[in-house]
Amino acid sequence: MEDPARAPPPPFAVHLVTGGSSSPDLSHLLHSLAAARIVAFDAEWKPRRRRAPANGDDASPAPPNPPQLPTVTVLQLSCRSEHGGSEVFVVDLLAVPLADLWPQLRDLFERPEVLKLGFRFKQDLVYLSATFTAALGCDYGFQKVEPFLDVTNVYYYLKGHDRQKRLPKETKSLATICEELLNVSLSKELQCSDWSCRPLSEGQIRYAASDAYYLLDIFDLFQQKVSTEEKCSSTTDLNSDEFCSPTVVECSSSGYSICSAGYLASIIVKYSEGILLTESDTKARSSRRKEKQKLPTDSKYKEKFDCSIEWQGPPPWDQSIGGDGLPKFLCDVMIEGLAKHLRCVGIDAATPSCRKPQPRELLNQIYKEGRILLTRDMKLLKYQYLATNQVYKVKSLLKRDQLAEVIDTFQLKISEDRLMSRCTKCNGSFIQKPLTLDEAMEASKGFQVIPSCIFNRDLEFWKCTDCNQLYWEGTQYHNAVQKFMSVCNISE
Structure with a gap:
């Protein structure tokens, strides 16, 4: 960690x-x-x-x-x-x-x-x-x-x-x-x-x-x-x-x-x-959500789920079942940070198009694009019977640990030349030829700031083909490469 x-x-x-x-x-x-x-x-x-409650379920509410x-x-x-x-x-x-x-x-x-x-x-x-x-x-x-x-x-x-x-x-x-x-x-x-x-x-x-x-x-x-x-x-x-x-x-x-x-x-x-601020703004409000009484079988139901969330395999991209061999994931809104980390190591990781997608929309996307849905939402796991081997519950809390867990669970092959090879903003790919400083300045007009401190440095600029975001190999780039080489156990 x-x-x-x-x-x-x-x-x-x-x-x-x-x-x-x-x-x-x-x-x-x-x-x-x-x-x-x-x-x-x-x-x-x-x-x-x-x-x-201090004394368990039988304690009278204070x-x-x-x-x-x-x-x-x-x-x-x-x-x-x-x-x-x-x-x-x-x-x-x-x-x-x-x-x-x-x-x-x-x-x-x-x-x-x-x-x-x-x-x-x-x-x-x-x-x-x-x-x-x-x-x-x-x-x-x-x-x-x-x-x-x-x-x-x-x-x-x-x-x-x-x-x-x-x-x-x-x-x-x-x-x-x-x-x-x-x-x-x-x-x-x-x-x-x-x-x-x-x-x-x-x-x-x-x-x-x-x-x-x-x-x-x-x-x-x-x-x-x-x-x-x-x-x-x-x-x-x-x-x-x-x-x-x-x-x-x-x-x-x-x-x-x-x-x-x-x-x-x-x-x-x-x-x-x-x-x-009005007078009503300054007063604390009780939660408007009413606690739902849990049925006695809730704990058994959850325990049953917890026993069935281990990955079984194979993934939909497995070539032995007709896949293309290219890992692809869909990270729900609870773990969008993991999607960016996966992109940083060169893995195709999409996110939902809206903040509150319906479960059916997520399932339709993983079916259509051959992805695995990564989630920490227990409610989504009940749809696993509809999507065999296409839903996985991430156990770790921190993004670094989540990345290591996904790499280990799905046996992903991460190489140094794939690090920072995808757009972290939209999951797109980069243009094949780097831009010069003048070309990058032209592409950034009214869209993105290029710090003046890098004008005199001999840097290459890369543009995403989908969202036009510009990237360059500055200090953050090199720090990120070192970080992900450590996570992925890649030796220099």
């Missing part, structure tokens, strides 16, 4: 804030907030889990306690000043006196010239407000954040969604958005860790900081597209018009030159919204 704390370090420094008003760490944070023009936020809290909102224990902020410098802070709210932080934080939330970024931040704000209220009193919560820009809206804007129409109900996760827009893989293995335990591990600190840091990178991509469209508003073809090319190159190479006060103000006016 890979220790997340020993994963390759992110491309940014993290300031951990743990002291009070006299602490240089807190002073540094407050100075950065005062000078910031854009601030990205995220928060972490201890996940709540249901407790089993009277339910009033529901309480979780206590936010970690606040992440990524600050960018008018001059373009960025700093990332992870604030330990169990160590920092909240009274020393509250005035500046409330002022920042409501300061009209500072744009705030977040990903579904309303829930974070509700919990954060309740945390400060519980510690300091009813007058010390937070009622609003404005101007505010949700990265979910930014994502759909970059994907060409009409702003006049309602957004799709099924929104993407932040990890998926970063993968699609930035070609950055965010590990979510620590998302549900206990954020109330101290000290925070190095892996937790890096995980928390990444969620705030990459919001600014996504905003950069948004700025570039907005700038390009405004410059090219009089043309009919934004991507091919020669007038657009210098704009895109300038944005990529100069970083944040377009983040001037006037330009940022126009973005705030045109695209930002606000978060306003």
Whole structure:
């Protein structure tokens, strides 16, 4: 099992804030907030889990306690000043006196010239407000954040969604958005860790900081597209018009030159919204789902299932039964991360086309494409009688362990030349010939950011033939290769 704390370090420094008003760490944070023009936020809290009855099934149920909102224990902020410098802070709210932080934080939330970024931040704000209220009193919560820009809206804007129409109900996760827009893989293995335990591990600190840091990178991509469209508003073809090319190159190479006060103000006016908490938002709600009484035979039924989930074989691609010899899997929505890991080692791994597919839709896809359905959903296993040797329950929890389990169970042959040979975003294949830097810049216009730090390096770029995502052999590529060589036991 890979220790997340020993994963390759992110491309940014993290300031951990743990002291009070006299602490240089807190002073540094407050100075950065005062000078910031854009601030990205995220928060972490201890996940709540249901407790089993203390004395077994026969114990009389205790009277339910009033529901309480979780206590936010970690606040992440990524600050960018008018001059373009960025700093990332992870604030330990169990160590920092909240009274020393509250005035500046409330002022920042409501300061009209500072744009705030977040990903579904309303829930974070509700919990954060309740945390400060519980510690300091009813007058010390937070009622609003404005101007505010949700990265979910930014994502759909970059994907060409009409702003006049309602957004799709099924929104993407932040990890998926970063993968699609930035070609950055965010590990979510620590998302549900206990954020109330101290000290925070190095892996937790890096995980928390990444969620705030990459919001600014996504905003950069948004700025570039907005700038390009405004410059090219009089043309009919934004991507091919020669007038657009210098704009895109300038944005990529100069970083944040377009983040001037006037330009940022126009973005705030045109695209930002606000978060306003009502009285009902600040009250904890009991779960609306009613617990279903389990029949006495449930445990026996589950035990019977558990005895029948071992893989029997052969797989549908086995050549002895007429298959093509090419392993193919379908990972359900519960283990999408495993699909990306399988793609990284060169295995064809598809995912459902919608977030909540019906079992029949999954079965139809594995029948049609000769795949094996990988799942952790016990409910799907009852359909195994319809799909003999085409449904397998993954036992492991972490993506690395899941990958090793699938490789071992299905005796997959992984070679070094197959590593990183498929598009992790869509499962597509790459073009046969690599692109030059100029060709890659042209292909990335209004679609993907190519960091300016690699312009002077002799790199090859590869484009997916299906989704047009660009890849290059940077630091993340080499770290990933080493990681998967270890998982697959490939010697150098």
